[in-house]
Amino acid sequence: KAAAAEAAASSSETKKKIKIGIYFAMWWALNVVFNIYNKKVLNAYPYPWLTSTLSLACGSLIMLISWATRIAEAPKTDLEFWKALFPVAVAHTIGHVAATVSMSKVAVSFTHIIKSGEPAFSVLVSRFLLGETFPVPVYLSLIPIIGGCSLAALTELNFNMIGFMGAMISNLAFVFRNIFSKRGMKGKSVSGMNYYACLSILSLIILTPFAIAVEGPQLWAAGWQKAISEIGPQLLWWMAAQSVFYHLYNQVSYMSLDEISPLTFSIGNTMKRISVIVSSIIIFQTPVQPVNALGAAIAIFGTFLYSQAKQ
Ligand code: 3PG
Numbered sequence: 001k002a003a004a005a006e007a008a009a010s011s012s013e014t015k016k017k018i019k020i021g022i023y024f025a026m027w028w029a030l031n032v033v034f035n036i037y038n039k040k041v042l043n044a045y046p047y048p049w050l051t052s053t054l055s056l057a058c059g060s061l062i063m064l065i066s067w068a069t070r071i072a073e074a075p076k077t078d079l080e081f082w083k084a085l086f087p088v089a090v091a092h093t094i095g096h097v098a099a100t101v102s103m104s105k106v107a108v109s110f111t112h113i114i115k116s117g118e119p120a121f122s123v124l125v126s127r128f129l130l131g132e133t134f135p136v137p138v139y140l141s142l143i144p145i146i147g148g149c150s151l152a153a154l155t156e157l158n159f160n161m162i163g164f165m166g167a168m169i170s171n172l173a174f175v176f177r178n179i180f181s182k183r184g185m186k187g188k189s190v191s192g193m194n195y196y197a198c199l200s201i202l203s204l205i206i207l208t209p210f211a212i213a214v215e216g217p218q219l220w221a222a223g224w225q226k227a228i229s230e231i232g233p234q235l236l237w238w239m240a241a242q243s244v245f246y247h248l249y250n251q252v253s254y255m256s257l258d259e260i261s262p263l264t265f266s267i268g269n270t271m272k273r274i275s276v277i278v279s280s281i282i283i284f285q286t287p288v289q290p291v292n293a294l295g296a297a298i299a300i301f302g303t304f305l306y307s308q309a310k311q
Helices: 003-043 049-067 077-106 106-116 118-128 134-153 162-183 192-214 216-231 234-258 261-285 290-310
Strands: none
Touching: 003 049, 003 077, 003 106, 003 216, 003 234, 003 261, 049 077, 049 118, 049 192, 049 234, 077 162, 077 192, 106 134, 106 162, 106 216, 106 261, 106 290, 118 134, 118 162, 118 261, 118 290, 134 290, 162 261, 192 216, 192 234, 216 234, 261 290
């Protein structure tokens, strides 16, 4: 009997591993496609506040239609839920816009190299704002993360301050998003998929007035004439692709968050960045100096050390 129970447990463990493996593969693949189309759009039509609003709008629409047609069951939410979601949505909005502004100014690979430093932000925020302490190896692992990111930034051929700061702000905002959403999701019956859907809707409401104030319809219309005459109607397809893939990769990542710990999640996220950095360098033929690549490699190796130290 004991042997049968053991076999059943190990087979359900294997099934869980396969499921998580599938989530991770989908998350990374969807993210690579998002990053490529997002950059193609930004190169031709550099209005990051508009494109980040459209990504959220597209995701919100997909989910509202899925709920209305009962493809997905709508979540049961109350005022308390939306109140708890509000700080998460503010952080998600800031992190999303900041990353998109960054990518409108620098190579996709550079934004993601800086974003691979997110664990360092997580430790510093937890230590200095939340008073959490960590074992010494965790602090030591920050040295290669911060050192590697700094080396990559200093040797970046097309360095741009807005691009750099955008990625840094995005790191900080996403650390807060993860802290708040861990609190918000705990003990709630809303699934990862629906939690992310509500997050998109609330972020869209927050972002829209700011996007209008910062860029606005006049700039959008003028830029559109120029972009569409240069690229042609396929620009619309690129925009649709970046919006749909933005929603899908985030949805899958929140679905996997239901199954895994925040630590496994952040390791998966850094590994995701390796695939984005490599594929975007190939597709956009981004010039990279060896010392620049070395900085990125050190930073990513630091993240690996960090995950080992935290375990
Ligand atoms: C965004 O547009 O929100 C960023 O590309 C997000 O980056 P991340 O999900 O890879 O942290």
